Amino acid sequence: MLDLSGAIERVRGIGEEPPATRLFARVGVVRAHLAARAAIALVAAGFALALFLRLWQIDTIGYNSDEAVYAGQAAALANDAGLKPFFPVFRAHPLLFQTILSVPFHFGVSDLVGRLLAALFGLGTIVLAYKLGALLYGRRAGVIAALILGLMPYDVLVSRQVLLDGPMTFFATLTLYLLALFATTRRPAWLYAAGGMMGLTVLGKETSILVVGATYAFFALAPEVHARLRDLACAAVIMVLTIAPYPLALKLAGNGRTGEQYLAWQLFRRPNHEWTFYPATVPLAIGPLVVVAAAIGIWFVRRELTWRETLLLSWIAVPALFFQLWPVKGYQYLLPTAPAFAVLAARTLAWRVEGRPRLAWAASAAAAVVALSLAFATWQRVERPAAGQLLAGAGGVAGGRELGHWIAGNVPEGAVFLTVGPSMANLVQFYGRRKAYGVSVGTNPLRRNPAYDPIPNPDRAIRASELQYLVWDVYSAARSPFFANKLLRYARRYHGRVVHTESITVTKSDGRRAQRPLAVVYEVRP
Amino acid sequence: MTRAAVLVATAVVALAAAAAAAAAAPVPRTPISHFVTLMQEHHSFDNYFGTYPGADGLPPRVCMPLDVARPRGRCVRPFHLGGHAVKSLSSDQRTFLAQLGRGRMNGFLDVYRRQGIDGTIAMGHYDARDLPFYWNVAGEYVLFDRFFAAAPVGTLQNHMYWMTGTPGSRAPDVIPRRGFGRLPTIFDRLDARGISWKVYVQNYDPSVSLRTVARRARPGGRGSRLLRLPLLAFPRYVDDPRLSRHVVGLPEFYDDAARGTLPAVSYIIPAGAGEHPPGSIRSGQSFVRSLVNSLVRSPVWTSSAFLWTYDGWGGWYDHVRPPRGYGFRVPALLVSPYARRGHVDSTTLDSTSILRFIELNWGLDPLAPRDAAARTFMSAFDFGHGPRPARFLAADRATATGPEPRRSVIYALYSSAVVLALSVLAWPLAIRRRRTVLAAGEAERS
Numbered sequence: 001m002l003d004l005s006g007a008i009e010r011v012r013g014i015g016e017e018p019p020a021t022r023l024f025a026r027v028g029v030v031r032a033h034l035a036a037r038a039a040i041a042l043v044a045a046g047f048a049l050a051l052f053l054r055l056w057q058i059d060t061i062g063y064n065s066d067e068a069v070y071a072g073q074a075a076a077l078a079n080d081a082g083l084k085p086f087f088p089v090f091r092a093h094p095l096l097f098q099t100i101l102s103v104p105f106h107f108g109v110s111d112l113v114g115r116l117l118a119a120l121f122g123l124g125t126i127v128l129a130y131k132l133g134a135l136l137y138g139r140r141a142g143v144i145a146a147l148i149l150g151l152m153p154y155d156v157l158v159s160r161q162v163l164l165d166g167p168m169t170f171f172a173t174l175t176l177y178l179l180a181l182f183a184t185t186r187r188p189a190w191l192y193a194a195g196g197m198m199g200l201t202v203l204g205k206e207t208s209i210l211v212v213g214a215t216y217a218f219f220a221l222a223p224e225v226h227a228r229l230r231d232l233a234c235a236a237v238i239m240v241l242t243i244a245p246y247p248l249a250l251k252l253a254g255n256g257r258t259g260e261q262y263l264a265w266q267l268f269r270r271p272n273h274e275w276t277f278y279p280a281t282v283p284l285a286i287g288p289l290v291v292v293a294a295a296i297g298i299w300f301v302r303r304e305l306t307w308r309e310t311l312l313l314s315w316i317a318v319p320a321l322f323f324q325l326w327p328v329k330g331y332q333y334l335l336p337t338a339p340a341f342a343v344l345a346a347r348t349l350a351w352r353v354e355g356r357p358r359l360a361w362a363a364s365a366a367a368a369v370v371a372l373s374l375a376f377a378t379w380q381r382v383e384r385p386a387a388g389q390l391l392a393g394a395g396g397v398a399g400g401r402e403l404g405h406w407i408a409g410n411v412p413e414g415a416v417f418l419t420v421g422p423s424m425a426n427l428v429q430f431y432g433r434r435k436a437y438g439v440s441v442g443t444n445p446l447r448r449n450p451a452y453d454p455i456p457n458p459d460r461a462i463r464a465s466e467l468q469y470l471v472w473d474v475y476s477a478a479r480s481p482f483f484a485n486k487l488l489r490y491a492r493r494y495h496g497r498v499v500h501t502e503s504i505t506v507t508k509s510d511g512r513r514a515q516r517p518l519a520v521v522y523e524v525r526p
Numbered sequence: 527m528t529r530a531a532v533l534v535a536t537a538v539v540a541l542a543a544a545a546a547a548a549a550a551a552p553v554p555r556t557p558i559s560h561f562v563t564l565m566q567e568h569h570s571f572d573n574y575f576g577t578y579p580g581a582d583g584l585p586p587r588v589c590m591p592l593d594v595a596r597p598r599g600r601c602v603r604p605f606h607l608g609g610h611a612v613k614s615l616s617s618d619q620r621t622f623l624a625q626l627g628r629g630r631m632n633g634f635l636d637v638y639r640r641q642g643i644d645g646t647i648a649m650g651h652y653d654a655r656d657l658p659f660y661w662n663v664a665g666e667y668v669l670f671d672r673f674f675a676a677a678p679v680g681t682l683q684n685h686m687y688w689m690t691g692t693p694g695s696r697a698p699d700v701i702p703r704r705g706f707g708r709l710p711t712i713f714d715r716l717d718a719r720g721i722s723w724k725v726y727v728q729n730y731d732p733s734v735s736l737r738t739v740a741r742r743a744r745p746g747g748r749g750s751r752l753l754r755l756p757l758l759a760f761p762r763y764v765d766d767p768r769l770s771r772h773v774v775g776l777p778e779f780y781d782d783a784a785r786g787t788l789p790a791v792s793y794i795i796p797a798g799a800g801e802h803p804p805g806s807i808r809s810g811q812s813f814v815r816s817l818v819n820s821l822v823r824s825p826v827w828t829s830s831a832f833l834w835t836y837d838g839w840g841g842w843y844d845h846v847r848p849p850r851g852y853g854f855r856v857p858a859l860l861v862s863p864y865a866r867r868g869h870v871d872s873t874t875l876d877s878t879s880i881l882r883f884i885e886l887n888w889g890l891d892p893l894a895p896r897d898a899a900a901r902t903f904m905s906a907f908d909f910g911h912g913p914r915p916a917r918f919l920a921a922d923r924a925t926a927t928g929p930e931p932r933r934s935v936i937y938a939l940y941s942s943a944v945v946l947a948l949s950v951l952a953w954p955l956a957i958r959r960r961r962t963v964l965a966a967g968e969a970e971r972s
Binding site (some may be wrong): 245252 | 716819822933935944946
């Protein structure tokens with residue numbers, strides 16, 4: 001990854017120097033050589049650690065609701081007979097990642113394959129973070145940026161899941177890198193390439209259209225990076241052409257109204273988190289020290305910001321501001337800002353002043369501390385995922401897959417389930433291959449995700465024997481106690497009989513191990 | 527001390543007797559060791575399945591004359607009832623004979639015209655839109671299209687044939703003054719051989735029996751329960767706790783099914799969900815569906831069979847002339863893991879065929895000449911293969927998903943997007959590579 005050509009050139013030239021100078025030069029070459037080797041080793045170790053964190057127990061816990069939906073869509077695209085009835089190809093988002101995932105799914109649906117593909121995109125983003133850091137601030141910064149991103153809990157956790165945000169972040173970072181290349185070289189071809197990648201980013205997930213805003217902010221705030229209007233128009237046309245498959249596929253291949261309905265719902269839905277959600281969640285996920293390092297670096301150059309910092313700050317500020325104001329918030333929505341954070345922090349940690357090696361050592365030590373803090377935080381999340389607590393997008397659902405497999409093996413085909421919320425309904429459908437409705441899914445089309453089917457009258461459905469099982473789960477109960485109680489009322493009213501309890505073993509505060517119920521399946525009848 | 531010893535001895539004897547009975551209980555001759563049967567009310571085969579594909583349904587050009595004396599006069603073709611309000615058509619002996627028309631099967635409307643009522647509704651029929659679950663059952667299991675009511679008329683007579691192989695009394699729907707005396711029932715046969723049985727009664731009221739209600743039941747009155755459950759008109763089934771304990775409320779069926787403790791033979795008696803016009807056919811379907819679902823998810827599913835039929839045609843049109851002494855055709859369906867899939871069985875059957883099946887399966891003696899001579903529905907089973915996995919059938923026939931998306935279009939469009947983006951990216955990369963090569967060449971030359 002490191003370029004040793006400079007050192008080699010110096011080795012070639014030392015034969016023409018006087019003996020004393022030659023000796024010093026030789027020592028310098030050896031040191032440079034060793035430093036390069038150490039850097040390579042460091043990068044390799046960091047990459048290996050990043051790889052390890054992304055793959056460790058990657059398949060131990062089953063999918064969460066969103067993963068089930070995307071994998072279900074991919075399976076439907078792959079014409080999987082078992083999942084096709086429950087997961088329509090067209091739901092809410094574009095299908096780039098699902099289309100890629102559907103290719104291996106033609107040979108069988110596998111949780112592991114889905115997660116490995118997502119992790120592959122995550123690893124690709126690390127490489128891009130290195131390239132971006134190296135392009136903007138030198139190889140040292142590139143190495144540190146890659147190390148930070150590789151160990152960052154935010155990126156590790158999200159890119160271990162079958163979510164659209166990991167691939168979207170990969171394409172967004174590639175776009176960022178291409179914009180940086182354009183700004184460096186001023187060659188319009190890089191701008192066109194950025195337009196194409198921006199299109200793929202949007203095909204990854206439509207919310208990434210915000211990168212257009214970030215790009216606009218960059219060109220507006222960095223007048224020294226001048227782009228001709230013609231070149232910008234060309235890039236925009238390429239972007240639009242790349243995005244075109246999204247609406248075209250909706251129109252030509254199936255359900256043209258799905259996207260419109262989803263947009264209408266997103267525009268008018270109620271907030272799903274407090275305004276403090278991102279300030280409280282994302283800095284911890286990115287790593288407090290990373291944020292501090294990035295902020296310190298920016299603070300020191302606040303009066304002399306170059307286009308480089310402007311580009312990175314635009315990449316962070318536009319999505320962050322937008323999602324802070326947007327009522328719908330999601331843990332993973334700000335992931336595309338993570339590489340920019342990593343590069344900004346790396347810029348600070350790679351700081352060197354000519355003739356002051358101690359400062360360099362201090363910066364290196366700080367980088368090591370940051371890396372260790374990230375690795376520790378990530379390891380905590382990867383090694384011991386919290387059971388019974390669920391933040392959408394933050395990980396798999398413990399017990400969900402096992403519950404689904406029990407259903408698939410023990411409940412007659414054609415059974416219909418009622419769950420507390422749509423999340424568990426998705427898992428029942430994905431792993432259990434049985435139709436499931438969420439009792440919390442409202443019938444008002446303005447107040448519900450159009451991808452979900454409501455059950456207008458569960459009482460009637462149970463009385464008509466159209467609905468035979470209820471599933472109570474600890475995750476949904478914690479999020480919606482009202483609907484959890486409503487579900488339990490149905491269980492009491494309709495002769496609910498517990499037919500299965502899915503539990504996990506937890507260690508209590510006194511050190512004893514105990515079984516904790518995660519989900520309970522009730523059989524009901526009129 | 528003596529009293530305690532007697533109690534212990536009695537208990538030991540009772541246990542020994544029970545054990546002996548259990549030990550003596552014959553093993554069924556088929557894999558069916560749990561048989562469930564239900565009798566709904568008042569619909570003809572053509573009324574429910576007249577348009578069912580592959581069944582002997584409504585003749586294509588049939589048009590029923592309003593007046594049999596004027597065969598070229600006004601006539602009514604079968605029509606879809608849908609949400610039409612229906613009424614209870616008379617279905618007594620006179621109506622039956624007039625509709626039969628000495629085998630011409632042309633008096634279905636004329637009889638009502640003569641009574642001064644508009645009977646055109648008798649030509650109405652339901653289809654998959656109205657009976658989605660029943661039609662789903664027919665598509666997945668077995669539909670019988672030659673299942674005749676055992677008695678031409680009478681709720682009581684048909685229920686009696688179902689349990690005893692005899693009509694019980696000569697006058698339709700009249701219970702003899704002293705009940706049915708010592709007339710043997712299928713439950714006597716089962717009991718004698720130590721084979722478990724229960725009669726599950728919806729809305730069961732143990733206080734209703736021969737002793738407490740009038741002999742001639744008023745429609746809808748408490749006494750009408752006896753017509754559907756004539757066991758309550760047998761003194762021994764009312765007075766002997768050893769027998770009466772087998773007659774239980776319907777909730778027990780659900781519990782027994784869930785626990786896997788269903789008896790070998792279960793009779794189910796509906797109350798409000800019997801589909802008797804003008805009762806809701808939808809609530810009847812829901813009721814039957816709840817029973818089928820309970821069986822489907824029961825541990826005994828793999829050794830079970832559930833057959834339900836109807837006690838009479840209810841005045842509705844049916845085009846098949848019944849054999850002498852039988853009523854018009856009625857719907858009948860069989861659900862079992864061994865039932866042939868989507869099979870229309872045309873064996874001539876009636877409710878005594880149910881008795882015959884029980885007798886053959888458990889090696890019991892016939893009760894009466896009718897059940898001794900009855901054919902069974904063994905042809906509806908396929909015991910050559912293992913039991914089918916349990917499966918709930920949908921309550922509707924609408925397709926769950928919309929039209930299939932054109933997958934090739936999706937792949938083509940998204941692939942073209944990737945190719946476009948990569949092509950645009952390849953261009954500056956190629957330029958950079960060319961410039962690097964040129965620069966290296968230049969450096970070498972210099």
